[in-house]
Amino acid sequence: MTPPTSPLPNVNATDSHIGMIASEIHDSTVYFVLPDAPPEKKYRVGVAYLRDGVPSRARELIDQARALGHDSAEVRFHWMLAMLSKRSYRDLTVDERELLISTSRASEAFAADDWTRSLGTVHDLLSCLGDTGSDPEDALRQLAELPQPQRDQIVRHLDLVLTGSLKDRFWAGIRRNAAETRSSMNRENRVWAYFEVPPSKPRTRKPEPSQVTRRDRVRALLGELVAALGAGYLAKTLLVAARPLPIAAYLLAAIAAYYAIQSGFHWRYQVQRLAVKERQFRKRVESGSPGGFARNVSDSFDHYFHRYAPDKVHRGTWLAETAGVRAALRNEIVDVYRDQRVTVDNVKWLIRYCIRDVRAKWRNDTLFEHRKRYRASAKTKTICVLSTTTFAGMATYVAAAALDSDLLFTLVAALLFMVGTATSVPAWSFIVSERRREIEDTGDYWDVQNARQQEYERWSRKLADTMPSEAEMENWLNADKTIVLDEALKHYRLAWRDVLTHAFLQTPAENSRRARVTGGPYRYSNYDIRLFLITLDGVREVTTGLDFEHIKLVYLERTNFRFDAVSSVHVVTPTELSCNLALTLMNGEPRDIHVSSYVPADNLANGVEGSVVEMSLDAAGFAHTLHILEGIAAEGKHWIERDPYLTKPTNSLHEELSSTS
Template sequence: MTRASMHAGPSGDQAIGIDNQGGVIHNVNLYQQTPSDNPARNLEVGIELLSANLPRRAAHFLAAAYEHGVKSNRLLLHWALAILSGRSDIDLSGEEVNQLEHCINAVDYDSADKWSQGMEVVAGLLQATVLSRNDGLDQAGIEEILRRAQRLDADIRSDVLLHLDRIVSGSLFEYLWADHSDHVGRLRNAGNRKKRVPKFFIQDQSPPRMPTSTPYRPKSGAKGRAVGGCSIAAVASLLVLTAHPSLVASAVLVVVSAAAAALVVNFGKPLALRAKRIDDLRIELRGIASDTRWPGLDPRQLAFHEAFARLLAVAFETRTPTGFTPAQWLVANEHIRGTMAANVTRLYCDGRTQPGELRWLAEHLAKTQAGHMRTGLLWDPRFGVPDEDRARLGVTAGAALFAATGLFGGVPTGAGGAFGIFFAAVAIAGGLWLALPGVIELAIGPHYYAERRRRADEAFRQASQTYSEWADWLLDRPEDTEMAQWLAADLSWLRIEAMNALRLTHQDVIAHFAITEPADDARAARVPFGPTRYSSYRLRIFLLTENGVRVYGVELDFTDGSHFSPTRDNFRYDVIVSARVVEIGVRYGESRRAIVDLDRAPHQGPRDFTLAHALSLRLQKGELKILIGANRNRDLVNGGFEDPDSLLSIDIESSGIGEGLRILQAVAGEGKGWIETERARQRQVILKERRRPSRIEAPPTARSLALEGPESAA
């Protein structure tokens, strides 16, 4: 059975099924740009990348825009946020601290715009964070920072709170938490998240196409039977007219035969049309048995056929009618699904349309088939075609006249010629009876073609209506930046959940970071040059404390932000051996995946696994591997502009592995002492003399540190 998730669908639908295989890449140009291009465009791309939680890439574009002449407060604030986003103070390099200092000093504070006000709050929070670890908190100064933060523009305030989530820590975060938790709680459920998130994993849909009309082709031999039978009847009629002793009687014989033929043709056409309708409906409802390779399809079409057949299986499974289990319903419709997939492949597989763009069509076909089951049409296609009792009576009457013609031919004479005339009359009836099926077949051709055209038009109209419903339903599909904000809010919220579960306070946590990886059955989607988003995540939150590292893991359902299956782990700093990104093998099953050790995998022959990358955290007594991205979805790389290496780089940053890797590698090399060494260095750099300090009043000790630097104050 196909793995699928149930979600609310377009109007009129209770639910739709979204399969958990394959990936979606949206044709949206949010992040496509090079640092050497237009500076104004680089600024916009940098801000979008920051919203997408790709701060390192954002900083690269913002720095390029600044170097090419964009000196606005808007750029400087977002550049500073990009440097700080997802970082604790021990993550910042010397170059980044210098860039941060430059951003703070270069702002035009006299403009008093929303960006300069935002930078004042950022600078104040940075200063207060560093000082709080050594000199304690200045409560009055913190309250002033909070008041200024409350007065910020709503979007600026949201950005500051989210991007400084890791840089602000310890006792200072206690002051911010009440405001921050309310903001994060609202953000997690904003924008009708539960209904909109599933739409991100659905491609833009391709409109319906009208199948090509093919002229009606009568059955083989129909024309021959019609011509042959009529010829026999004509010759026999001529014989009767010339050989019969009574001209009137012979004329009556011929006229009756013609009338019988007219009756059969006139009333036989509806019966023949009905038989054809039933045959067409039987194929339409039940399909045709075919070789699984579908002869006539090339390899590209076979791949399309397989992908659309999978969509059909998901759609049929989620629309199982009463009285069936999903497995039973799939078996009952095996042939029709194959026929549907073949017909759709031949109509849509043109190199421009992907199977995922026809999800609406799979749902439409499944919904229609379930409706046929409820009406009983699936069991007996004759229910869908009106009966033709009157036509049967007419054909019966015509047949009776034919029989009477044969008998009437020998009645008038008792002479020796009567026997020949009798057989001539029978020949008339027989010839016409032989010709009638062919005549009817030829006569119903235009009617049958017109009727098929009407049925095709009606099917197209219904399909177009379904497509329109889907197109309207997808109009509010979330942007990639919205997906990023929801994920950032989830991570912030779950960090506090982890601290509560592990009974840790903000003062207990020296540093923290979160790493995400796709869940086993996650769906995947992305925009070009953006990170891969998943429908469900396996999340690990690393909390660095005085005594070691605490790890809290959960499974996150991204549709609504719910989490389950919590896990806990911990280890001392001195047991960390190494941390690095390695190549691994991943073997995918129906709903689970398994890591394959490449050193033990066979080097020759076919592989039953996919190459991927993972973070390898080696401890003295074990190893933890965290998958980077889902290489199962190789169709997520936009081949015209991207390559797998660039996608890997993006996924390393967006998953949190990039920042976590640096901390873990440093701790593995230098031990716990590295944290305190880094903090001492950062304290001295951040509190160096600045051209324009924060406008927030600080106590004398703090102010002297801000103006004179720690060495001067000492």
């Protein structure tokens, strides 16, 4: 374990809470069960809750299944485990103990199989606890001979029941299994996915629709009509005069006009598009309010542009050359997601993808591809200049020839042609450019959107394939707690026969991330694991910080206190949906241990308030820990005498207690 690097947080204000970095809810059907579901379905979901560390909910569902007639040795076995999981025998009421015994005895009515044997083994183990003078050897032998799945379930769920000398017999195996389980199933590379925020679907800024109006079309058509009238009259005049050279010049002027207009439109479009793209990449990042979505997106872009800087490139050069692209991408993401209930964590996958795409284009020298795409070629420029010059010369010659035949009407026709051309050419240039821009932008939009959709699907598949199941998360956490328990026993040089009982209380650490599946309890990226070891000498409290994702025990604090040192224990509820445990010692400050809290957004998302808190408290081991501490606070050392299943006879225990008083 890593030695302490900082003091443990001691929250004294009853309305305080542990800060959470993120809180996510993953869609899942594991725990989905309708009120009118068949009993088999309720039983299966109940077993899932038991497996995943929520025995109270498991008891409720298995009870419902049994009440509807679904009964067998297997069902009763799991019901008994749900009754005993995360509870000591002392935690059970008298009615619950009698119900356990009667349920296990009824196993004789079922056909002999592994489940019947397992049910009988649980009955024999409970009988040993109820009769302190009985020999547990036969029950332990039965436990050892059970198939591994049933044996492992009994050892796990009866952890607080099989204590004292009973646990000495198989503690080495439990410890060895925990050490193997902690790093199994590629845990260190998978836990992060459980706390990862679900990605928002990809969005791309849609292209602007064509800006062409009806007025633009009318202007172009009227101008074209006027120019055609003027050109037509000039053609008529030349044909009437029947002069070959002016007629040939007219035809050559028409051909030159066609190429001049075509190349001119293209050249103008290229220049305008290049200017638009350059302005787009010169946009500055708009500052957002601190903590707002826009500011968080800006911070993420800055972070990932530094992180994904190409190798062997000066970071300053990379950042300077991509500043405009970074601003454009940042502004796009802020704009397209601004109207959604989206946080920056939902779009970080897209930010990372965009930056990786920028890096790839930067390496391939295609980042500013628009400069090549919209650079007018020398051929286009040459054709435009030559055709325009040719048209001007031929048009002048044609006009002069026409003036010789009809001065007045030729002047009117020439004026109409010039006015119509000056009106229609810019209008048609705008219409054609807008049509071309819209087609290009739409194609670019779908190219980008499809690429982002593919990345979204890839990332979603990775999360789904990587994210651990609830059973894996629970098994890893149990293994971590077992290691904490083993380290504490070694430190205090205690054997299990020296431990009367123990309790775990797992609480969220400061600034931890949290997540849960629909219908399940919260799980955290960092825990404060509190272990209470109850011995004849008093209470030994061990607090360990667990970095669950990286499998590290990050700090450790130990506290010892006598039974009579506990002044009071009570539950503090700053809000209806949060819970703190206040522990006061005779010679110390009150300690407010944060156990659970609730985020109102979860209520909006799922409509289940209290049940989530209850499940989280159940998973944390809150009820058992509270029961022990309340008993010690109320009765001190003599609280132990009421324990019905100590490994020592009550009279010898009383003598030992008296001798230590």
